[in-house]
Amino acid sequence: MLSYALIPLLIVAADWKDTPIDQRHPEAVELFHCDFEEDSDLNYDLWPDQWTRRTGPGYPRYVDIEITDQEPGEGKRALVMKLDGGSATAYSPPIAIRDIFSYVLEARIKTKGLKYDKAYISLTFFDSNQQPVETYYSEKFRETGDWLKIRIGPIAPENSGLELAVIGLHIGPENEVDEDLTGEVLFDDIWFARLPKMTLETADGGFCYYNDQPIEVNCKVSGILERDPTIIFELVDVGRQNLARHESRLDAKVVARKAEKISELFGKKAHQDKDWDVGYAGDINWTPPITENGYYEVRATMMGSSGLMHRRVMTMAVVSRDVSPEGGEFGWTLPDGEKPLDFQRMFDLLVTGGVSWVKFPVWYADNDLERANNIARFAERLHKHHINMVAVIDKPPADIRNLFGEQETMLVANVFSEPLLWRPYIEPILTRLSLTVHYWQLGADNDVSFVGYRNLDEKLRQIRQEIRISGQDIILGIPWRWMAAPPSEAKPPFDFLAFSVLPASGEIDGLLPMTKDELGTYLDKSMGQTTRFATVFPLPRSKYSTEERARDLVEKMVAAKIHRVDAAFMTMPFDREYGLMNEDGSPSELLLPWRTTARLISGREYLGQIQLPGGSPNHVFSRNGRTVMLVWNSREVTETLYLGDDVKIIDLWGRESTPEQDGKKQIIPVGPIPQFLIGLNDGVAKMRLAFKFDPARLESDFGRTQRIEATVKNTFPTAVSGVARLISPDVWNVNPGILRFKLTRGGEIKSPYKILLRADASSGMQPVRIDFQISADKEYEFSVYRDIQVGSGMMQVESTTEYDEETGDLIIEATVHNLQEELISFDCLLYAAGRKQMRQRIMNFGLGRTTLVYRIPEGKDLMGTTILLRLREIGGTRVFNHRVEVKY
Numbered sequence: 001m002l003s004y005a006l007i008p009l010l011i012v013a014a015d016w017k018d019t020p021i022d023q024r025h026p027e028a029v030e031l032f033h034c035d036f037e038e039d040s041d042l043n044y045d046l047w048p049d050q051w052t053r054r055t056g057p058g059y060p061r062y063v064d065i066e067i068t069d070q071e072p073g074e075g076k077r078a079l080v081m082k083l084d085g086g087s088a089t090a091y092s093p094p095i096a097i098r099d100i101f102s103y104v105l106e107a108r109i110k111t112k113g114l115k116y117d118k119a120y121i122s123l124t125f126f127d128s129n130q131q132p133v134e135t136y137y138s139e140k141f142r143e144t145g146d147w148l149k150i151r152i153g154p155i156a157p158e159n160s161g162l163e164l165a166v167i168g169l170h171i172g173p174e175n176e177v178d179e180d181l182t183g184e185v186l187f188d189d190i191w192f193a194r195l196p197k198m199t200l201e202t203a204d205g206g207f208c209y210y211n212d213q214p215i216e217v218n219c220k221v222s223g224i225l226e227r228d229p230t231i232i233f234e235l236v237d238v239g240r241q242n243l244a245r246h247e248s249r250l251d252a253k254v255v256a257r258k259a260e261k262i263s264e265l266f267g268k269k270a271h272q273d274k275d276w277d278v279g280y281a282g283d284i285n286w287t288p289p290i291t292e293n294g295y296y297e298v299r300a301t302m303m304g305s306s307g308l309m310h311r312r313v314m315t316m317a318v319v320s321r322d323v324s325p326e327g328g329e330f331g332w333t334l335p336d337g338e339k340p341l342d343f344q345r346m347f348d349l350l351v352t353g354g355v356s357w358v359k360f361p362v363w364y365a366d367n368d369l370e371r372a373n374n375i376a377r378f379a380e381r382l383h384k385h386h387i388n389m390v391a392v393i394d395k396p397p398a399d400i401r402n403l404f405g406e407q408e409t410m411l412v413a414n415v416f417s418e419p420l421l422w423r424p425y426i427e428p429i430l431t432r433l434s435l436t437v438h439y440w441q442l443g444a445d446n447d448v449s450f451v452g453y454r455n456l457d458e459k460l461r462q463i464r465q466e467i468r469i470s471g472q473d474i475i476l477g478i479p480w481r482w483m484a485a486p487p488s489e490a491k492p493p494f495d496f497l498a499f500s501v502l503p504a505s506g507e508i509d510g511l512l513p514m515t516k517d518e519l520g521t522y523l524d525k526s527m528g529q530t531t532r533f534a535t536v537f538p539l540p541r542s543k544y545s546t547e548e549r550a551r552d553l554v555e556k557m558v559a560a561k562i563h564r565v566d567a568a569f570m571t572m573p574f575d576r577e578y579g580l581m582n583e584d585g586s587p588s589e590l591l592l593p594w595r596t597t598a599r600l601i602s603g604r605e606y607l608g609q610i611q612l613p614g615g616s617p618n619h620v621f622s623r624n625g626r627t628v629m630l631v632w633n634s635r636e637v638t639e640t641l642y643l644g645d646d647v648k649i650i651d652l653w654g655r656e657s658t659p660e661q662d663g664k665k666q667i668i669p670v671g672p673i674p675q676f677l678i679g680l681n682d683g684v685a686k687m688r689l690a691f692k693f694d695p696a697r698l699e700s701d702f703g704r705t706q707r708i709e710a711t712v713k714n715t716f717p718t719a720v721s722g723v724a725r726l727i728s729p730d731v732w733n734v735n736p737g738i739l740r741f742k743l744t745r746g747g748e749i750k751s752p753y754k755i756l757l758r759a760d761a762s763s764g765m766q767p768v769r770i771d772f773q774i775s776a777d778k779e780y781e782f783s784v785y786r787d788i789q790v791g792s793g794m795m796q797v798e799s800t801t802e803y804d805e806e807t808g809d810l811i812i813e814a815t816v817h818n819l820q821e822e823l824i825s826f827d828c829l830l831y832a833a834g835r836k837q838m839r840q841r842i843m844n845f846g847l848g849r850t851t852l853v854y855r856i857p858e859g860k861d862l863m864g865t866t867i868l869l870r871l872r873e874i875g876g877t878r879v880f881n882h883r884v885e886v887k888y
Contacts, residue, residue: 025104025154026227027309028193032095032167032271035189036067036077044541048079050093050271055068058172060086070231073108073188074145082477083117083180087172092190094164095271097125100255100281101194101223102156102310105167107138108570110147111477113183118142121187122168123152125159133159134581147188154310154803167192196224196279200300200312203285205345207314207586210321210353211293219300219312222281226304227252233286234299238546238589238653243296244289250302252282272313292652293318295592317587319352319595319654325623328602329565330557330594331357332573332580333445333535340574340585345373347381349585354595356602357567358382359390359441362429365397376432383436390439391476393426394447400425412443412479413450415839416566417459419466439475439496440467445535445571446502448481460493462540472881478531482514482522486529496531502571513537513578516552516559523563534560535571537578547673550593551632554674557597558619558630562606570594593652600628600650600676610688610786613769614639619688625682625717632674639668642782644681651675664781684782690748691770691784698755700763700791700879705756708788710770712751714743722774726753729768731761760831760868763791763880794820797869797882803860810859814852814869821847825874830854832867841874863888 034040040048046066053065072078081088097103105123118140125134134157138150169187173179174328203216219231228249235244284518288298296316302309332355338346350358360378363369382389395401395410404415404422415424430440442463443449450456464476477496480486485499499522501514504608514522519534526532538553574581604621610629612618616639618631630638642665649657652674659666668677690713698706714720721742728734733756741749765787774780795819803810816826823844830838838854852869856862863886871880 001110001122006240024106024191024323025195026194027304027306027332028104028194029225030147030191030193031097031103032092032192034092035075036072036079036187037075040076041067048090051123052091052093054089054091058087059089060084063088065090067200069184071109071110071186073110073186075188078108078186078188079109080184080557081171082184083114083171083182085179085181087170087179089171090169090187092167092192093271094126095192097162097165097194098223099157099160099162100197100198100279102154104151104153104155104193104195105138105166106191107147107169107189108147108149108872109141109144110186110188111144111183111680112185113180114142115180115183115187116173117171117173117180117183117185117285119144119185119187121150121152121169121190122349123155123192124166125157125162126164126166127159127161128163130164133157148184149189154195157197165192171708179680186233194223196302196310197222198300198302198310200298200314202297202314202316206316206348208349208591210352211290211318215288215290215316215318216297217286217300218283218289218312219286220254220281221250221302221310222255222284223279224252224281224302224304224309226309227280228303229304229309230283232301232303233288234301235288235290236299238295238592246286248284248286250282250284252280255279255281260820274280275580278529278694289316293320293592293656295587295589295653315582315586315588317591317595319354319592320656322599325599325603327888328354328356328598329561329566329567330598330602331355331359331388331390331569332656333359333569333571333573335359335361335394335444335572336408336574337361338378340583343459345585348380349377349388354599354602355387356598357388357390357569359392359445361394361444362391362433362437363393363396363401363426364429365729366425366428367399372429372432376436379433379436388436388439390441391429391433392435392441392444394444396422397424397710403494409533411449412447413453415440415458416463419462426467428468430467430557432472434470434474438473439477439512441477441479441498443479445479445498445500445569448479448484448500450478450483451484451626456487457493464493477531480785486526492530494530496533496566498533498535498569499526500571501537502535511706513539514556516555517554520563523560525567527564531566533567533569534565536560536568537571541577541588541637546589549590551672551674552589553593554597554630554652557594558601561601561621563618592654596652596654596676597630597652600678601630604628607686608689610685611787612639613641613783613785614670620680620685622682622685624877626678627680627682628814629677629680631668631670631677632672635669636669636671639670640665642666642684642780643668643677644679644684646679648678649675650678681780683716683776684780687713687772688782688784689773690715691786693786693788696786697789697793698757698791700757700881702757702761702879702881705754708753709750709752710739711744711748712741713738713748714734714746716774716776717745718733718776719744719747720774720776722772725771727769728755729761729766731758732756733758734741757790760883761790761881762883764789764796764882765793766790791880794818794876795880797880798870799869799882799884801884803863808858808860810856810862810886812854812856812869812886813866814882814884815841815849816845816852816871817849818845818847824876824878826871826880827874828852829872830867830869831870832856832859832862835862842871858863 067077068080069077107121111119118138121138123136124132136152138152170445171185199220225755299313301311379389475495479495482499489561536556539549573579580594604623607620614637615632616631619631620629636878647666647682659668694709724739735754739751770784799814801812823846823865828840867884869882
């Protein structure tokens with residue numbers, strides 16, 4: 001009996017899905033169709049002719065599979081599988097195919113009463129040696145309701161020399177845990193067709209380029225029925241803006257081939273349509289006019305006489321030819337080794353992508369000399385480019401796995417339980433790699449089997465002792481769960497912990513990535529205990545926009561940096577949902593935000609936040625006098641201030657621009673998407689950060705002189721002299737108005753200010769500005785922005801004004817926030833020029849907010865003025881002033 005139990009599970013995504021599921025593809029040529037009607041069962045045995053069922057362990061024969069006339073999806077009959085435990089699969093007869101085409105498979109499916117099992121279809125391609133090469137799967141379904149149409153493709157086979165295809169109809173339990181004893185699934189209208197095959201790739205097969213490298217795109221087409229269709233190329237940026245378009249006709253050639261004999265698969269003759277191999281083929285090149293760094297899509301659309309024939313999209317990244325700083329904190333975990341690329345292309349990508357750390361599985365078969373050499377060369381090249389490699393010793397190779405129990409979930413704690421078993425196989429790897437690879441991790445990131453392990457310290461000491469026989473300078477680490485308390489021993493028998501949120505099962509459906517705040521909290525709790533490696537997960541692609549995902553990723557990377565992670569890893573870089581790259585090795589929208597952030601903050605010291613005039617949050621990093629700022633704002637604002645003489649704006653996708661100038665000041669547009677500012681003057685930035693008031697607070701004591709002290713520190717590499725002018729609200733009297741100073745390198749001065757608040761001065765947080773004129777290596781003029789709290793800070797007032805055209809009243813609405821639980825009572829007095837004082841009273845006001853509304857008759861003449869609202873404590877001394885700006 002024919003069986004396909006050894007079909008490999010190769011899942012490849014296709015990107016052309018324009019045709020609605022309820023329609024056949026207009027360019028499709030049908031190759032096979034089975035609707036389980038009478039002509040598919042000529043011997044009347046209720047089994048489709050030439051079909052085969054899978055048998056063997058887990059596929060019992062007592063599970064009924066037969067043609068039924070009950071509830072057909074199309075026509076009068078369907079194929080039903082009735083469950084009784086176990087799985088079931090039916091395979092179609094082999095179908096003749098050629099790799100010059102792409103293919104689409106459709107079917108109708110209906111499930112009834114399933115609790116654990118899921119139903120799906122598959123498509124497998126075989127080569128001339130009858131070996132399965134590529135397998136594709138549909139989505140899996142437990143509950144379909146009524147009949148549901150499902151589709152695989154269109155898919156373009158990746159391999160050449162393919163001759164046959166087989167369709168599979170499947171029902172089986174999820175994760176092989178529980179299985180249904182009752183329930184059934186019906187299949188109908190199995191339709192398999194060929195389409196033109198269209199591939200789109202760069203001439204050299206790359207995806208990530210430096211901005212001085214030429215890029216040429218090649219579109220290959222085969223299996224078309226028209227000789228000269230139109231190929232339309234488009235260049236699109238990350239914002240979906242169309243940057244360029246090129247249109248050309250394809251000059252195709254005939255590639256038809258008639259088979260001299262009918263192919264067979266395991267003794268079964270292949271089904272052949274009369275036009276199964278007829279078609280034209282050709283190719284066309286285009287050089288996209290890319291002029292700046294960024295993430296791009298190149299789209300190729302093939303149009304024929306009947307309209308759209310095919311479409312392909314490829315992605316690429318263009319970056320600056322710069323060198324990532326040594327000592328960077330950001331890296332990738334490569335759980336599948338070099339896949340989906342080869343060693344050379346993976347190395348090129350890591351270097352171009354600015355990766356500083358790489359986790360790589362190194363346990364290869366004892367007799368696999370080629371892989372041993374490849375890994376050793378790979379490690380040496382990474383070392384020369386200052387990329388730290390973490391050698392991951394994970395699951396044993398297949399040829400020795402039975403020595404360790406032959407279990408499906410091969411946990412590292414069990415693998416390393418007996419040195420006599422693992423040492424002979426690990427020792428040659430350690431001997432060869434330990435000269436260039438110093439970091440070694442026992443187990444993949446999701447294998448936290450050492451957590452809760454009995455006598456863990458003793459076991460790890462034993463492992464460490466055995467390992468160090470072959471590698472003296474090994475730095476040993478183990479995966480660990482964030483929520484688990486680290487081992488408390490003062491000198492633990494490991495050098496680092498690799499913290500992760502990955503489920504042990506490896507299933508990431510429903511994974512909730514940690515927020516930046518959670519990541520920071522966990523890093524703070526573990527600080528000082530050991531060297532800490534962390535995993536960083538972006539938000540899922542299917543649920544969030546590109547801008548949301550990019551902002552979230554950058555926030556997490558910055559949080560890891562601020563909270564002093566030793567290394568932060570993208571655990572699944574080649575994953576369309578959670579990664580930086582697509583499964584085929586092409587970049588996704590997040591590669592450049594990751595690279596830009598890693599390049600600009602790696603190895604730099606975090607200095608803090610500079611208060612900007614528009615209040616935009618920011619983070620400042622510096623290394624060797626080179627200072628950068630990451631800045632953003634929840635709303636669109638413009639920050640205007642002097643930052644340096646050669647400031648550039650770099651967005652998350654690496655695009656560089658020069659800000660407009662207002663004199664010597666830069667005009668920086670800021671919004672929700674973070675951006676970097678480079679070229680900041682290091683001395684100016686640090687002087688802004690170092691300036692402080694002590695205390696940064698004044699009492700709500702109007703009419704009395706108060707004193708605060710200002711600290712000015714010289715952060716320039718030379719001695720400086722200069723003046724500082726304090727620009728305060730016009731209702732403050734400040735003495736002295738100008739502070740003059742001379743400071744040696746690293747010196748500082750503390751100078752007092754005497755401040756008298758006039759009776760109408762506002763309470764709450766009040767902005768002030770300190771204008772500096774500095775003479776250092778050159779003359780500098782810049783401002784420092786600070787807030788001084790007037791009053792206790794336990795009361796806040798917000799106000800709005802509105803002019804009522806009908807009544808002529810000016811309406812003032814003031815919301816009072818009490819930030820303390822203490823009950824308090826106020827007289828609320830409103831003073832408008834030329835008007836009688838208006839009074840309201842708030843009694844026994846506790847934690848929370850309340851609203852005051854004042855109506856001033858004939859208030860039009862008050863437009864453009866300032867009105868004072870004074871809250872005076874009843875039976876106390878506290879006074880809170882709020883200035884209401886009446887805007888036109």
